[in-house]
Amino acid sequence: xxxLKTEAVVLKAWNLGETSRIxxxxxxxxxxxxxxxxxGRTLKSKFRxxxxxxxxxxxEYYDKRTRDLQLLGRSDLLDPHMKLIGDMRGTVLGLAxxxxxxxxxxxxxxxxxxxxxxxxxxxxxxxxGGGFAEGIFWRFETRFISLMGYQPTWDNCLSCGxxxxxxxxFFQASSGGLLCASCGVSRGGLVVAGGTLDILYWLxxxxxxxxxxxxxxxxxxxxxxxxxxxxxxxxxxxxxxxESLKFxxxxxxxxxxxxxxxxxxxxxx
Amino acid sequence: xxxxxxxxxSLIEALCxxxxxxxxxxxxxxxxxxxxxxxxxxxxxxxxxxxxxxxxSCSVCFNLTEDDPCAICxxxxxxxxxxxxxxxxxxxxAVERTGIYNGKYHVLGGVLSPLDGVGxxxxxxxxxxxxxxxxxxxxxxxxxxxxxxxxxASYLARLLKPMAVRVTRIARGIPYGGSLEFNDxxxxxxxxxxxLEVDS
Ligand SMILES: [Zn+2]
Ligand SMILES: [Zn+2]
Numbered sequence: 001x002x003x004l005k006t007e008a009v010v011l012k013a014w015n016l017g018e019t020s021r022i023x024x025x026x027x028x029x030x031x032x033x034x035x036x037x038x039x040g041r042t043l044k045s046k047f048r049x050x051x052x053x054x055x056x057x058x059x060e061y062y063d064k065r066t067r068d069l070q071l072l073g074r075s076d077l078l079d080p081h082m083k084l085i086g087d088m089r090g091t092v093l094g095l096a097x098x099x100x101x102x103x104x105x106x107x108x109x110x111x112x113x114x115x116x117x118x119x120x121x122x123x124x125x126x127x128x129g130g131g132f133a134e135g136i137f138w139r140f141e142t143r144f145i146s147l148m149g150y151q152p153t154w155d156n157c158l159s160c161g162x163x164x165x166x167x168x169x170f171f172q173a174s175s176g177g178l179l180c181a182s183c184g185v186s187r188g189g190l191v192v193a194g195g196t197l198d199i200l201y202w203l204x205x206x207x208x209x210x211x212x213x214x215x216x217x218x219x220x221x222x223x224x225x226x227x228x229x230x231x232x233x234x235x236x237x238x239x240x241x242x243e244s245l246k247f248x249x250x251x252x253x254x255x256x257x258x259x260x261x262x263x264x265x266x267x268x269x
Numbered sequence: 270x271x272x273x274x275x276x277x278x279s280l281i282e283a284l285c286x287x288x289x290x291x292x293x294x295x296x297x298x299x300x301x302x303x304x305x306x307x308x309x310x311x312x313x314x315x316x317x318x319x320x321x322x323x324x325x326s327c328s329v330c331f332n333l334t335e336d337d338p339c340a341i342c343x344x345x346x347x348x349x350x351x352x353x354x355x356x357x358x359x360x361x362x363a364v365e366r367t368g369i370y371n372g373k374y375h376v377l378g379g380v381l382s383p384l385d386g387v388g389x390x391x392x393x394x395x396x397x398x399x400x401x402x403x404x405x406x407x408x409x410x411x412x413x414x415x416x417x418x419x420x421x422a423s424y425l426a427r428l429l430k431p432m433a434v435r436v437t438r439i440a441r442g443i444p445y446g447g448s449l450e451f452n453d454x455x456x457x458x459x460x461x462x463x464x465l466e467v468d469s
Contacts, residue, residue, distance in 0.1 A: 012384060015448075018289045041448050052416050052446040053384075085419045086467075088427070092420070095383050102384075247383035251424075254389075 005060045006030060007078065009118055010053050011102045015041065021051045022069070025059065026101050026118060031110030035061055035072040050075040054084060054094050056119060081126040089248070090125045093137040096244035097121050100144060104236045113147050124208040131212030134221070139203045139211040141228050145176075146204075150235050153177035154201040166194035173230035190230060196223040225249075277303065329400070331376040331393050333358045341374060348372040350406040354397065354425065356380055356413060360449045364411065367457050372409070375400065380417040381424055389424070398428065407435045409464060413449055414441055426467040437464040 008025035011032070016022050021040040027033050040047040050057045060074040084091045101118060121140040125133055145152055156163055157180035158172065170184030171177075171192045178197070179187060199216060216224070225245075232239040272278040277299055284295035302310050326332070327339035334340065341347060351372030355361050361374050377392045389395070401408075410425055412418035426436045440463035449457070 041446075049446050054416055055446075084416075086423050088420060088423045091416065091423075092383050095416075099384050243386040244383040246386070247381075247388055250388055 002063050004063045008059050010055045011098045013051055028115040032105055032107045035070050037072045047075050049077045055080045081122050083126045090133050092248045093133050094125050096242050097140050099242050099244045117143050120208045128212045132214050135211035135214035142203050150176050154197050159183040168192050168194040171227050173234040192223050196220045330374045332361050353409040353411050355411050363450050369461050380421040382417050401432050405434050409437050411439045436467045438467045439464045
């Protein structure tokens with residue numbers, strides 16, 4: 001049995017028995033780990049504040065390869081991303097990033113790049129204020145897809161290689177790219193406008209805080225949402241749409257007396 | 270087979286499924302019941318059966334009750350203009366124990382949980398909205414101070430905003446990530462006293 005120390009983000013947490021809590025975390029050095037925090041819900045717990053999703057923490061645990069559940073020995077809170085409290089959209093987008101990693105990454109896969117991407121995404125969502133927080137989430141999605149080994153091509157036609165200009169193209173989820181107007185005419189696919197492709201291309205290289213400055217049209221927004229949805233359905237098993245995003249879209253469509261505006265960036269604080 | 274009796278074994282198994290009871294405790298309870306008087310066992314069995322026959326949710330506040338509406342909803346001495354919104358009946362019991370609150374309650378039956386697909390329709394949110402009328406002066410949101418508890422609080426504040434009712438959130442005397450039921454009376458009393466406006 002070895003004691004492992006690393007940094008992690010809490011993906012999901014469940015109560016266990018009367019006082020304990022089980023955590024699924026994505027750690028910087030050991031990928032996805034399932035931990036039990038004994039007595040973690042009591043007032044005197046040494047884990048206080050470390051056991052909530054979205055928190056970035058340090059963990060120290062006794063690694064027993066044969067066990068699926070590791071015993072958490074020590075944990076300190078690095079960043080609870082406090083500004084997300086009261087920011088519904090930011091919270092739900094953060095949860096969607098956690099959900100994607102929780103469902104798409106197998107336990108043994110580890111990647112410092114995925115960890116850093118998640119960590120910077122949560123920091124940026126926490127600091128997005130009145131910006132377009134979904135841009136930060138789109139950037140996360142496009143980079144996550146690349147890190148999972150399905151580098152998408154947003155700028156050239158998959159078939160003839162011609163550059164996709166203002167006229168856009170036909171999105172092919174299975175091959176991870178687009179066909180130009182002439183190649184796509186016979187083979188079909190999701191019709192995507194040029195402006196949408198510009199956004200996706202730009203996001204691949206954009207610094208994380210810049211992503212919140214995007215001002216997409218409603219059409220571009222709908223196309224990007226649809227593209228990622230199709231992409232995950234084809235490439236990542238068991239992902240038939242993220243529950244967190246369904247929640248977000250439901251919140252928008254409810255739109256009772258403008259309670260949850262779909263296009264505005266305003267949030268409650 | 271570890272036990273000499275299949276009946277005993279099945280009881281131990283059933284007891285093990287209860288919260289906070291391990292194999293050793295289950296064994297102790299089962300042996301106590303079999304070796305003790307028949308009356309005690311019968312009394313326990315009847316109480317358990319009565320639970321399902323007699324105890325159900327109050328159709329107004331969703332607290333557990335034998336009479337519908339529950340005693341709190343029917344009590345004329347309680348302040349009808351305030352409603353305290355909670356996740357579970359156990360949270361209601363914890364607030365009641367402090368004796369500091371004299372208003373009415375509303376139990377949601379959980380919290381919004383985007384990752385698990387738990388949305389508004391899974392909770393008693395619409396029923397809460399239907400309880401709002403001009404005589405209501407304050408809605409106190411007392412969900413747990415967790416990510417999902419805070420999300421639910423913000424969501425309710427948004428829904429309630431057009432209804433021109435004062436919405437407050439219990440103060441954070443309670444540790445982040447904690448549960449209401451594990452707070453001592455003083456902490457919980459302070460949290461109720463120090464509640465703040467929820468901006469929307
Ligand atoms: Zn082409
Ligand atoms: Zn009642």
